[in-house]
Amino acid sequence: MRVTIESTGGFTGREAVVARYDTSDLPAGRADTVRRAVRALDAAQARGGTGEVGADLPGYRVTVDDPDGAAAPRVYEVRGDPSEPSPITALLAGPD
Template sequence: MRVKVESTGGFTGREAVVALYDTAALPSGTAGRIRDAVQALDAAQARGDQGEVGADLPAYRITVSEDSGVREETRVYEVRGDPTTDDGSPALRTLLAGPDAT
């Protein structure tokens, strides 16, 4: 699984890649945390969670690519809000923490 996290919101609206992961190249514990975070994003999307609303809030685009053996599947998640607050997305916090975070 490959995961790309891009910052897309805030006042400037500039886009920047802030994290890249390839779970095949990570230790199993780290890869598991990344997979768990993506599953949490899936669950939030299924519930219809929209995150916070506001033009000045941080926003992130998370692109997940997986090779199913037949074709590559890509999913994109949009997460809004400050991940550092208690109301922020725990899955996004995990993805922004970097591969060495425990």
């Protein structure tokens, strides 16, 4: 699974890639952390959770792509403070 996280919000509104992972290249523990975070994003999206509301809040676009092409890429839009415990916090933590 390949995961790309882009910063999309805040006052400047600039977009930039802030993290990129390929779980096949990560140590097992970190790959599991990334997979759990993606499952949590799936669950939040299914519940209709989009994060906090506010134009000045940081935002992130998380794109999940399966390298075998079996499924279309999934895209999640997440808003809120990345210092609060959440799936985006785990994804922004960087490799162990």
